[in-house]
Amino acid sequence: MKRRDLIIIGAGPAGLSAAIEAAQYGLDVVVYDENALPGGQLFKQIHKFFGSKEHRARERGFRIGQQLLEEAGRAGVEVVLGAQVIGLYDGLIVQVVRGDRIERVRANAVVIATGASENMVPFPGWTLPGVIGAGAAQTMANLHGVRPGNDLLMVGCGNVGVVVAYQMLQAGCRVQAMIDASRAIGGYGVHAAKVARTGVPFFLGHTILQAEGDGKVESATIAQVDERWQPVPGTEKTFAVDTICLAVGLTPATQLSRMAGCTMVNLPGLGGLVPATAQNGATSVPGLYVAGDAGGIEEASSAMIRGRLAGLAAARRQGFADSQAAESRGQELHESLDRLRGGPFGERIRAAEELMHKALEKEAACQTA
Amino acid sequence: MSDCLKTNGYLLMEDLANAPGVPSAERRKQGPVAIFECIQEIPCNPCEQACDKDAVRVGSKITDRPELNAENCSGCGKCVSACPGQAVFIVDESKGDEAYVTLPYEFLPLPDKGEIVLALDRSGSVLGEARIVRSRLLDSMDRTAQVTMAVPLEWSMQARFFKRKEA
Numbered sequence: 001m002k003r004r005d006l007i008i009i010g011a012g013p014a015g016l017s018a019a020i021e022a023a024q025y026g027l028d029v030v031v032y033d034e035n036a037l038p039g040g041q042l043f044k045q046i047h048k049f050f051g052s053k054e055h056r057a058r059e060r061g062f063r064i065g066q067q068l069l070e071e072a073g074r075a076g077v078e079v080v081l082g083a084q085v086i087g088l089y090d091g092l093i094v095q096v097v098r099g100d101r102i103e104r105v106r107a108n109a110v111v112i113a114t115g116a117s118e119n120m121v122p123f124p125g126w127t128l129p130g131v132i133g134a135g136a137a138q139t140m141a142n143l144h145g146v147r148p149g150n151d152l153l154m155v156g157c158g159n160v161g162v163v164v165a166y167q168m169l170q171a172g173c174r175v176q177a178m179i180d181a182s183r184a185i186g187g188y189g190v191h192a193a194k195v196a197r198t199g200v201p202f203f204l205g206h207t208i209l210q211a212e213g214d215g216k217v218e219s220a221t222i223a224q225v226d227e228r229w230q231p232v233p234g235t236e237k238t239f240a241v242d243t244i245c246l247a248v249g250l251t252p253a254t255q256l257s258r259m260a261g262c263t264m265v266n267l268p269g270l271g272g273l274v275p276a277t278a279q280n281g282a283t284s285v286p287g288l289y290v291a292g293d294a295g296g297i298e299e300a301s302s303a304m305i306r307g308r309l310a311g312l313a314a315a316r317r318q319g320f321a322d323s324q325a326a327e328s329r330g331q332e333l334h335e336s337l338d339r340l341r342g343g344p345f346g347e348r349i350r351a352a353e354e355l356m357h358k359a360l361e362k363e364a365a366c367q368t369a
Numbered sequence: 370m371s372d373c374l375k376t377n378g379y380l381l382m383e384d385l386a387n388a389p390g391v392p393s394a395e396r397r398k399q400g401p402v403a404i405f406e407c408i409q410e411i412p413c414n415p416c417e418q419a420c421d422k423d424a425v426r427v428g429s430k431i432t433d434r435p436e437l438n439a440e441n442c443s444g445c446g447k448c449v450s451a452c453p454g455q456a457v458f459i460v461d462e463s464k465g466d467e468a469y470v471t472l473p474y475e476f477l478p479l480p481d482k483g484e485i486v487l488a489l490d491r492s493g494s495v496l497g498e499a500r501i502v503r504s505r506l507l508d509s510m511d512r513t514a515q516v517t518m519a520v521p522l523e524w525s526m527q528a529r530f531f532k533r534k535e536a
Contacts, residue, residue, distance in 0.1 A: 014522050048453035048511070050413040052431050057417040059510065162378075170476060184375040189409045190454025196378035199493025199531040204376050343410035343432030 004030050006314050007094050007107040009085045009256060012040020013300045014292025015113030016068040016077075017307030018314070023075035025315035030105075031077060032096055034084035039065035040115055040292075041135070042300060044142040046170075048162055050188075054336055055301045062142075064300070088112075088260040091285035109287045109314035112257055113307060113317045114260030116250040116271065116293035121155065124210040130217030134164040134247035141171040149243030153220045154178045155208050156247030159187035159299070164247060165195050176239045179206040179222050181229060188345070207231060211244055220244050250297045257294070260285050269352030276360055279334065281310035284363075289313060298349060305337045371409075379491035380406055382526065389436040390425070392460075397525065401444025401461040401469070403434040406529075407454060418478040419451035449473050449509035459517075460525050468525030469502060479504040479514055486531040488520050496524050499531055 006022050009014045011033035019029045037043065045061025056064050072079060080098070087095030096107050105356065118133040120126070130150060132140075134156070140146040152173045154165045159178035165175050178195065183205050185192045209221045209231060224235035252271050258264060262275035262285035274296045281289040289310040292303035312330055315321040321329075341349050371400075373381045387392050390405025390511035393510045396498045405416065405425065414427040416435050423440035449457045449517050450473060480486060488499035499518040506514040 048415075048513070050411060050453050052412070052414050053418055054414075057413065057418075058453055058511070096446075157378075178378070182373075185378055188411050188454060189374040189378075190407060190411070190452075190456040192374070192378035193380065193406070193491065194455050197489060197491050197493050199489065199532070202376065202378045261463075339431050340412045342412055342430060345409075345411055346432070 001093075001104055001106050003106045003108070004028055005107070006030075006109045006111065006311075007032065007105060007316060008111045008113055009094070010040065010113035010115055010292070010294070011035075011038035011079055011081075012113060012115050012292060012303065013042055013064070013068065014115075014294070014303040014307035014310075015040070015111065016072050017304040018111045018113060018289075018291050018311035019077040019079075020068065020071045021308040021311030022076050022315045022320075023072070025078045025312075025320040027315055027318065027320055029077045031072070031079045032083040032085050032094070033079065033081055033249045036081055038069060038079055040079060042068070044135075044138040045300065046167060048140050049301055051301045051340055055340060058119070061300060068304075076257050085256065088256045088288075091187075091260045091283075091288040103157045107287075108318050109289065111281070111289070111291045111307070111310045111314060114253040114256060114292050114294045116252050116297055118246065119249040119251055120246055121208070121248050123208050125212060128211050128213050128217045130213070130242055131211055131244045131246070134160050134245045137168060138164050139241070141167060147171050147173060149173060149241070151176050151239075151241045152220075152243045152245055153208070153241045154245045154247060156180055156206065156249070157182070157187055157192065157202065158247060158249070159191060160250075161245075161247035162187040162191040162195055164245065165200065166191065168245070169195070169198055169200075173243070175200045176241050177201050177203055177222070179203045179208065181205065181207045181225050203237075208244070209236065209238070217242055217244055244253055250293060252294050252296060254294065257283060257288075257290055259321070260288055262288065262290075262369045263363060265356060266357055267296065267352045269355070274289075276356060276363065278360070279309070280313040280330065281306055282313055287314075287317065296349075296352065302337060302340050305333055305340070307339075309333050371479055377492065380408065382455060384408055385392040389434050392437055392439040392442070396439040397460055397462040400463045401459050401471075402439055402442050403437060403444060403446075403448055404457065404458045404460055405448075406458065407435055407452075410434060411454075413453065413512040415451040415453060416448040416457060419447040421447070431471050446471055447513055449515050450513040453485040455513070462522060462525050464519070466522050467519045468522045469517050469519055470525060470528050471515050472529060474504075474514045475512065479506065480516060480531070480533060484533070486518065488518060488524060489530040489532060490509070490527045491529050493530065495532075496520070496528055499528065
């Protein structure tokens with residue numbers, strides 16, 4: 001069986017950042033990605049990022065993707081595409097499908113950076129053609145130049161909902177309405193404002209009742225919800241739309257971390273079941289790290305820092321990084337992450353991190369008892 | 370503070386009354402000046418990094434809101450294209466009975482100079498006709514163009530977008 005210093009699963013912002021960081025310390029790094037193209041979600045993100053210069057603020061996501069790929073190339077990272085990891089044994093033996101072969105490779109450390117999948121919400125008519133994830137709409141428009149539809153309803157007003165709605169307007173769609181069951185827009189006000197000033201109405205405290213149409217979506221009916229999230233009769237509104245985009249949250253991809261036997265915790269603030277991790281992404285399985293959305297839903301800017309933290313930790317574990325320099329580098333990365341997680345929008349993550357910390361303490365107490 | 374931003378996606382004038390990034394009426398009359406319609410604490414400071422006149426400060430805590438030093442601001446618009454939230458506008462109320470409003474614009478094609486468009490307020494409601502004064506797109510703007518439109522003076526703090534008339 002071949003051996004590698006570090007195997008990274010997923011070539012998105014977290015995986016590529018982990019690879020670049022570790023390769024800088026001299027590790028032999030391979031990144032597997034099941035897709036034909038690297039970059040994860042970055043290449044469909046045509047908007048400018050937030051944060052500060054250190055977080056590549058005001059750069060558009062797809063350019064950041066290009067930069068990461070170039071950096072990875074310069075650092076000597078091997079990126080293998082069309083490579084689907086289907087197994088993780090003892091945390092460090094990676095089973096990967098490449099073409100018509102299955103290979104097993106042993107690693108000294110592994111970073112799971114498999115990202116997340118979009119949540120769906122079922123309603124009568126939700127299987128009609130025309131009901132798509134917001135991410136799918138982004139892929140169609142921004143990667144393939146295909147307009148998903150002409151008249152669109154966006155379900156969900158978190159950052160994904162408001163950002164993608166704006167991109168659909170840029171693609172030439174008419175966004176008929178933005179709805180969310182919550183009473184308040186979850187995304188950044190500035191993102192919502194870009195959509196609102198084009199004349200798109202927002203309906204907060206509303207849910208989708210059903211999609212109607214003969215063989216495809218032709219209209220959608222929404223209604224207000226009461227404080228128990230139940231539709232209020234008599235408040236129905238119907239919109240003539242051919243596309244319903246769902247932007248109702250993401251769920252971390254945890255198949256591999258569960259298979260590897262990581263201690264898992266259920267933290268709704270992070271998107272549900274996630275592996276319990278230390279601050280550097282180390283799971284309960286020695287040598288196995290997790291970074292980016294696979295360890296809890298956040299955003300690409302923080303995924304890049306979390307990737308770097310995991311890459312650094314993998315390098316330190318194998319004795320590649322001088323402990324004092326690595327210590328201050330780790331400190332620098334943590335501070336950078338804290339700057340992104342400040343303010344009211346970071347509250348969700350900070351609270352979940354706190355719960356994660358408590359869960360780890362409890363776990364440790366149980367093991368010594 | 371109204372709930373309008375959280376429930377409808379747009380700010381009301383009262384929300385901007387005490388925002389640190391809004392210039393005084395007096396300053397607006399003197400000539401072009403930036404308005405930062407950015408009132409939530411989000412981790413973001415490209416406006417500060419784009420400005421070479423020290424006219425906007427976020428500070429070391431990047432979730433703090435941008436604070437305008439209107440005396441230093443020349444209305445050059447570097448912050449307009451730098452803002453990832455497209456929340457910065459340039460207003461010039463020194464033009465007599467018209468105001469010039471410059472806004473970030475990421476749609477193609479860009480409007481032509483002299484074109485008559487419909488000015489929209491923050492909610493997307495039509496205010497009335499406006500005239501395009503200029504469309505600017507430099508490489509440094511990274512695809513966030515700046516469109517300047519002339520509107521009646523009384524709309525200077527309302528007009529924030531436009532739609533083109535049906536051809």
